[in-house]
Amino acid sequence: MTLALILLSVLILGSAIVALSLRNLIHSALLLVACWAGIAAFYLWAGAEFVAFAQGLVYVGAISMVVLFAVLLTRQGTASEPLGFASWQRFILALVAGGGVAGILVGAVLGTPLTVTTPGPVPxxxxxxxxxxxxxxxxxxxxxxxxxxxxxxxxxxxxxxxxxxxxxxxxx
Amino acid sequence: MSAYAMAVAGSEPFLERAPLLLRDAFVQLLPAPTQWLVHHLITIVAILAVFGLFFAFTTIAERKLLGRLQNRRGPNRTGVPQFSILPWRFKHTLFGLSQPFADAVKALTKEDIVPAAADKLLHFLAPVLVVAFSLLTFAVLPFGRNLIPVELDSALLYFFAAGSATELTIFMAGWASRNKYSLLAAMRALAQVISYELPLMLSVVPVVLVAGSLSTREIALAQGGWTFGIIPHWNVFTPWGFAGFLLFLVAALAESNRSPFDLPEAESELVAGHLTEYSGFKYALFFMAEYFGLTALSGLGITIFLGGWQAPVPFLGFVPSYAWFMLKLVGMIGFFIWVRGTLLRLRIDQLTRLAWQFIVPLALINLLNAAFWSLTRDWTGALQLVRWVISAAIVVGPFVLLGRKLNAGRAPRTYRYATS
Amino acid sequence: MSPLQLCLLLSSLLFCVGLVAAMARSNAILVLLGVELMLNAANINFIAFWRYGPNPEAGTGVLFVLFSIAVAAAEAAVGLALVIAVYRHQKTIRLASINRLKG
Missing domain, CATH: 1.20.5 (Single alpha-helices involved in coiled-coils or other helix-helix interfaces)
Structure with missing residues (x-):
């Protein structure tokens, strides 16, 4: 059970990170679809079957299409502008801020004594x-x-x- | 699980249980730790084998039937080599029945051309994923009383979630080709598929409302029984079910890109739409996925409107349930081929107007109709007749009014021919 | 480490990936996608607490996620329509160059 969760987490996080750092918007959108499908798989793992299929229907079927249409309608399909100094600066600042938030959240999760430690059967x-x-x-x-x-x-x-x-x- | 337990216990005829017994006998031969895996693998292999062959024979049936509809014979030459069955005849043509296998060999040996500018990865992934997604939908169809690959509580939701994933592959195919015509055709195909997904789901919702379940097994079971001993309790034999079935048929035709809605790859007008840059086996995979999608949608239509695996008359109940399902499937596919040979192709504006101005409103009204039907469940005697009349009026009234309103100023069409 | 903590870690990290994307990228569509990802991370938390919480029969987490998915769909539709409208007027969707209202 836990192994499956770790594999799913790696899939979800990996595809999300790669998707949001790619320069080609179509590739990002398609990789994000994989990420959303991974999240649906996580819901399935947690036993929330209905939510998993709703996630699949709404995100993989509908939102992905809206995103792809928006990318094409704004002609961003093959955009590749050079990266300037300003964008690097903003990227590093964002990374620092995001890292700070991540540190606080991870610390909070690991530091909180959660009452439920033994997982029961899937409800x-x-x-x-x-x-x-x-x-x-x-x-x-x-x-x-x-x-x-x-x-x-x-x-x-x-x-x-x-x-x-x-x-x-x-x-x- | 209860149906399965009953089947194994032997309270059903032998033929009904035969596939399960065969599977269990095979699974018992293997060591215990691998049994669950083999159990599921056998299901997958069975689906692939049965529907792979079904696909092959659908193509030949389509070509032969279309040929007959167009006053020609269709493929009738491909047979087997001399040495195979009867050694004294030079060649067996077998009515051309081995044509699909010849086609498969041809597709496999053709050169696979990838455009130089194409996005290689997506260009490769699109045909692979389209077959995978279209096969996913078979997992929840009840092929027989005990033959459901996966029993899900929210099976219909799964069906549509898996089905809507194929839209992504259309986009991938069109975009990865780096050909503006492919891309435009993909956008057109997507516009069509997305517009008809709504009526498809709306035509299914009334059944969910009346059956009170999203599980395909429950919906098929709820249609058992006969009135007066001959009229089956199938959903199609109620006013709302009949209207829903017609709406479902139209939406299913459009959803699987069949004629008269085959604009995405209208052979005589476009080259091949979003598949222009595909050749050889990849093209065959798209073709295959289209037929799998059609088969799965037909299976869904059978399950929710045509009584699933139920026998049409009580005295034919000895025929195993999966045989009934396959017979109905053959009938549905035959109907789709007939439609293809008969109707003319629509224009893209006619297609979207039909969806949004005609089919979606009618499907919404039909939902109200089903609500009325399930509210008046306990009306009996003369009230039953009143129920039928009101329900039929809710179907026919809006159809006539809406049709007249939309046709105002359009029909009848005038055709002008060139004169010499 | 309990599975609940793993789920929470997954959702926190996913939230931060979305956050970094929303702050660092200049393309409006990618910023929207980052926000979507943050919403998804919140949904993962709901499901995790429903699964390992004290009262799963009530199904509150599941219902909340269903509503959240519906709101996310509405958000994506309106957000991307806004992006298209901005593109039509400005011919760009780089957030840094959409600064007409800047004093």
């Missing part, structure tokens, strides 16, 4: 239970998420749509 949460929870105690949150998704869909269309588009039928 079983059926889709029926999740559905009952969603439609029962969390129904307001579900409705709010529905409204949020609708609004963001409309917002994205309004933002990304070109003004003064001529449809081919208007030109006849």
């Amino acid at each position: 079983v949460l059926t889709v029926k239970q999740i559905g009952a929870q969603l439609m029962g105690p969390h129904v307001v949150a579900l409705l709010v998420v529905g409204i949020l998704l609708t609004v963001s869909l409309l917002g994205a269309v309004v933002l990304a749509a070109e003004e003064n588009v001529k449809s081919p039928e208007d030109e006849v």
Whole structure:
């Protein structure tokens, strides 16, 4: 169990680091998809089957497509500008800041006495239970998420749509 | 697990249990620590072998049927060499049935051309991944009463998650070719696949609503039984199920790039769309993945609308369940081939308009219809008739109104031919 | 080291990778992807605490992650639409050169 977790962690972290340091945006996006798939595998490992497939459907199926379309629509597919001094400076500062945050978080995780030390059996949460929870105690949150998704869909269309588009039928 | 236990205990006919008994007999031969691995490997090998062969014979069936639909014979020459079966005949043509194997040899021996500017790694990965992703979806289909490779509680979600991963490979193929036509075609293909994924899922949701489960096994089981002893309780024989099945068929055709929605690789208009820069075996892999996707979607349609592995009439119950599944699968594939031979290709704007203005609204209304159906579950007698009439009205009314509204000013089409 | 601690370490490191990317990269799309990664790291924590927490039957962690994934999808759609809109007006998505409102 632990070995599988370590392998998954290496896969997730490795693909994330390589993805975010590549210069080719398409390669980064595709590697990030691997990272997201690794996170879905982690959910599967933890026994959260429904969440794992939802992650796969939303991230691997939908968000990856939006990212790739955005990369192509902004013509970043083959961008390679020279690295200037400013970007190196910012990179080193970011690394220092990120390293500091990582140090604090790792110290906090290792230093906190966590009460649960012996892992129990994988808890079983059926889709029926999740559905009952969603439609029962969390129904307001579900409705709010529905409204949020609708609004963001409309917002994205309004933002990304070109003004003064001529449809081919208007030109006849 | 209970079905499996029952099957092994022997309360079912022998033919029903035969595949499981065969597998267990083989697994018993091996040392205990490797048994679980071999157990799963056998499942994988069985799927690969059965559906690999099914793919091979689908291609020949498609070519022969299309040939008949177009008033020609189709491939009928490829047979086996002289020395194989009957030594005194020069050549056995076998009605051309060994054509797929000849095609495979041809694809394997063709030169594999990679464009000089291509992204070599992605260009290689795309065909490999597309086959892998399209095979993943077979894992949750119930091929028979006891034949489900993986029993998942959220199987339908898994099916769509695995299916949507193939979109990535379309993009990879188009982008890695470094050919602007490939890239444009890939974007078109993606626009089509993404627009039709929504209606595909929306047409499946009513079944989930009525069956109350995402598990393919439960959905197939829920369709058992007969009214008056002859009409099976399949979802397709209810008003919402019939409408959902039609919507599913259209969306499945578009999702698997079949005619009349085969714009991404319209042979007579484009070269081969996002596959232009692929040749030899890599092209064959894309081709294979397309057929696997079609087969998996047909299997899903059978499971959720056509009663899965259930027999259509009670007295034919002795035929094993997997045979029924395969028969229905052959029927579905045959239907898709027939559609390909009959209908004309759509234009890209017609295609997206059909999805967003017609099929998505109808699928949403059908969801309401299914909600009505499951709320009125306990209506009996004359009320049952009222239930049917209301449900049918919810299907037919919007269809007619929406169709008339969208067709206003468009139909009937006028064709102008060149005159001499 | 318990599996829970391993999960928490994984999520902290993933969070920091996202953070460094969001701060160091100049491309707007990569910054957005870094933010997405940070969200994912938070989700890993929810699942880890659900798995090893005292009350897994309630499924609160799972539900929270489901909502979080939905919000992440909305965020990605709007964020990338903004990037496209900015590109249309500025012809670049380098964050350093989008400084028209700077005094």
